[in-house]
Amino acid sequence: MADMLYDTDLIIIGGGPAGCAAARMAASVGMRSILIEPDRLCRNLYRIPALNNVLGGYSSGLDLADSIATELTGTDLCRLELGRHVTALRADDVHVTVTVDTGARLTAPYVIVATGVGPLHPRDATWITAPDGLTLTPLWQAETDDAEGRTLLVLGGDRPIGTFLRAHPTTDTRLLVVYPAADAYKIEEIREDPRVTLLPVEHVTLSPAEGTSVSVEAVNQGDARQMMTADAAYLSIGNAPTAPAGDLTRDPDGYCPPTDQHPRVIVAGDLRSARFQRIMTALGSGSEAALHAYYARRELLAKG
Structure with a gap:
């Protein structure tokens, strides 16, 4: 040998x-x-x-x-x-x-x-329903101009959210982070950031809204439904x-x-x-x- x-x-x-x-x-x-x-x-x-x-x-x-x-x-x-x-x-x-x-x-x-x-896509996540052929950009690829003064819907609680927030410490933006129970351990580092709203869900249904905005129906763990609208949607699903x-x-x-x-x-x-x-x-x-x-x-x- x-x-x-x-x-x-x-x-x-x-x-x-x-x-x-x-x-x-x-x-x-x-x-x-x-x-x-x-x-x-x-x-x-x-x-x-x-x-x-x-x-x-x-x-x-x-x-x-x-x-x-x-x-x-x-x-x-x-x-x-x-x-x-x-x-x-x-x-x-x-x-x-x-x-x-x-x-x-x-x-x-x-x-x-x-x-x-x-990167995963919406079609890969069983907790997301989205239009056929929809492609979304990962949040960590978003530029400052994409986020400044806007409300962004973030699908998933994966750790690159923290990377985005650290890269844009003074950006005036609001992140609506919808995430499944499996991502709960990942969101601790962003929990205290005032720009972030965390929304644990069982399922979300994504649909286009007027102009470039998006709307989502979120179903939480108690089967309660909530409608939300954001200026744009980004991925952080892993x-x-x-x-x-x-x-x-x-x-x-x-x-x-x-x-x-x-x-x-x-x-x-x-x-x-x-x-x-x-x-x-x-x-x-x-x-x-x-x-x-x-x-x-x-x-x-x-x-x-």
Whole structure:
């Protein structure tokens, strides 16, 4: 087994904070890696206007993303495959094989899957009824001019609401946040903000109103109904896992619990669970995943 040839020591799928941290940690212990990312490195970080829980003094996602991308592109032991996506992942007793959209197959002793999550839409939420084909912008993408002096209906209580409020501390806006019971633990950080009105619901029905405004009928947990109108509607209903096809074990929500995977498949970052979707936890889990592969590989070589 020690003499078997691979394309690299470690394949990393996903170029967000977890995948980049994995590649950097792998290089620090002398492991070669191939990182596959369909977009640019840390693409989602560039869309986060304000940070308050990341070490290093970074106040925006753009600054942090630029720093990570610069460091990783200068990492000699990491080969970047940007603009490529994985079509298949296979794991067996001796190696993993990753197939990319060009048809090329790459092999390594271990793979780290850090593809993260993508945004949900109204059609994905059973507690929302909305017109067919309706698309709404995530709240964290709203600009100051979109919010100034307006009342915004926010569907869902996911944490990017806090990001929006921190990015626009002086914006004169009102957020009507309607959220299901499953989001109750997420709204604590915004509960005391005077710009926010929190409305727990069982179900909402969204419909266009006059002009660009929207109206919603909310049904609360006691089946009481309430009609509301807002200047615009935005999403904050969370994300869905974006795992590649192949040998990954998924839970009922599509996440990939690390302890349920093949021994040669290591999961890092937001793909692990909906509970730990933070930049700092992604960075830490990516680094830990690389060390896991490093020590496991050393044990295999010793046995070989």
